Amino acid sequence: MNGDSGKRVVTRRKALGIGSTLAVTSLAGCMGFFSNNNDQNVEIPSLSDFRGSGSLVEGRPAPGGTSIEDLPNLSGELALYIGGGEGGIYYEFVEMLQDIYPDFTVYPNDNDSASLAQTIVEEVDAGAAQADVFWSIDASSLGFVADNDAYEPLSDAAVDPVAKDQFVGTDKAWAGVAGRARSVPYNTDELSSSDIPTTVQEFPSTDALRGTMGWAPTYGAFKSFVTAMRLIEGDEATRNWLVDMQEAGTERYANEYAVSQTVANGSLAAGFANHYYAMRVKNQQPDAPIDLAFTEGDAGALINVAGALKVKGTRRGELVDDFVRHLLSSEAQEYFATISFAYPMIEGVAPVGGLPTIDELSPPDIDLAKLSNLEPTLDLMDEAGVSG
Structure with missing residues (x-):
């Protein structure tokens, strides 16, 4: 990272170195099946609207990866359980998606990720799942849901952008979106x-x-x-x-x-x-x-990850897959990298401030779900x- 002094923050061999909570309990009854409408009047903001500001962001190249403009339009209603902590920053991106797609509406329920994971398992066990997608700030909560068979596999198209296999759950149970x-x-x-x-x-x-x-x-x-x-x-x-x-x-x-x-x-x-x-x-x-x-x-x-999981029993599986694809778009990954300073999960998007890339780090070889x-x-x- 270059500051005014010209020093890098990472100088060593790999240089060691929501919105408001809404009641979702009635969503299953009031939300109908989505229909993907690609005739929406969609306008994609400029890259600068997705990018943060400050000394760490100046002079960054345009991100690689798949742009939102090359993804299917989002249309329909989605019940989202979103973990706390970084969840506020993440939900701001969800709001941007709703601004882009006028026919796309998200109903959020926010709490800490561990509590939401427990709630999802209980609801699925009772045959009354209220969420379509779970966006957790850590892999351990995703792993808890997956271990309790409260998920449905994501599509190949949803997980393929993730550059490292260790950031995708077994059986495509979840996809990492920020590291x-x-x-x-x-x-x-x-x-x-x-x-x-x-x-x-x-x-x-x-x-x-x-x-x-x-x-x-x-x-x-x-x-x-x-x-x-x-x-x-x-x-x-x-x-x-x-x-x-x-x-x-x-x-x-x-x-x-x-x-x-x-x-x-x-x-x-x-x-x-x-x-x-x-x-x-x-x-x-x-x-x-x-x-x-x-x-x-x-x-x-x-290296831990925030990630997204499709909740078992959702009737909006295709929309969940397309939503996750948007979280792994070049614009989303640039947003996470420059707003929350997270590690990108796709190739072609650099971490901020001279950080070593994930390929340059030496994380332990463990199953993140076991956390x-x-x-x-x-x-x-x-x-x-x-x-x-």
């Missing part, structure tokens, strides 16, 4: 890239990091990170790591943006956070002394004294 990488934000006035180990297991014993790091254990992304560590290293090694990090003086924060901001202001030398929080800091403060490092092949290199096995993680964190 986020675990990272180590560090203060460049205090540390250099060579101070950051290539594996998180080395962190507690690294002298340059003792008493200088921060984390946010209550944050969902941190729990997914610990879950990934359990899957890779086992419970005992993960418990020991949590204890060792506490004994090394790691400070606790409410969220990972606070961790990244505190790194930027020099109160912390480094921390654990999703990559996009440092991007937000840098977009607001181009000269902030913050860079990113990524570990290699372990839980610290986890839904959260209860053992919470128990382990309690045992280690790191209450989530």
Whole structure:
């Protein structure tokens, strides 16, 4: 990432480095079958309308991939369960789609992704599914729905744009639409890239990091990170790591943006956070002394995804497929990359600010759906004294 100083945020070998909630319970009865009407008076906004602003966005090339103008028109009504967190940003894109397609209407129900996943499973089990599509901010919630057989496979056309197989659920249960990488934000006035180990297991014993790091254990992304560590290293090694990090003086924060901001202001030398929080800091403060490092092949290199799933029992399966195709369009991926600083899921769209591409990172080889096995993680964190 280039700031006014000309420094890159990622300088290392892979440089470690809704709308309002609406009641949806009556939708099944009042929403009829959709009919795809390609005679709508459709006007696609210019690329600038899909693109964010700030120092990280300036000078970007036009995105590759399939443009909205080359996709089937969206027509009909869609009941959308959309996860919280980034859901507000995501729903703004849904509103843009409704502006583009006058015959397309979305009825949203927003809550945290885990709660919505539970609700979907309960509704499907009761034979009373209220949602057509579930847009979760994380793969663990998608995996929970899929594991409970509350989905219908997406079409080939819907999942084909996703560049990496690991970002598509088994049996095409879901498609990733935006990625986020675990990272180590560090203060460049205090540390250099060579101070950051290539594996998180080395962190507690690294002298340059003792008493200088921060984390946010209550944050969902941190729990997914610990879950990934359990899957890779086992419970005992993960418990020991949590204890060792506490004994090394790691400070606790409410969220990972606070961790990244505190790194930027020099109160912390480094921390654990999703990559996009440092991007937000840098977009607001181009000269902030913050860079990113990524570990290699372990839980610290986890790439999680927000994704979309077709809910079992929907009568609007074709519309769901076309909706997901729009989420993977060049305009949508440019939107997610430059508004929320997410990793694009399709080829031809670059991440912001000089971030390494997904191909340049070394994420662990795990099934993201298995991140839904959260209860053992919470128990382990309690045992280690790191209450989530």
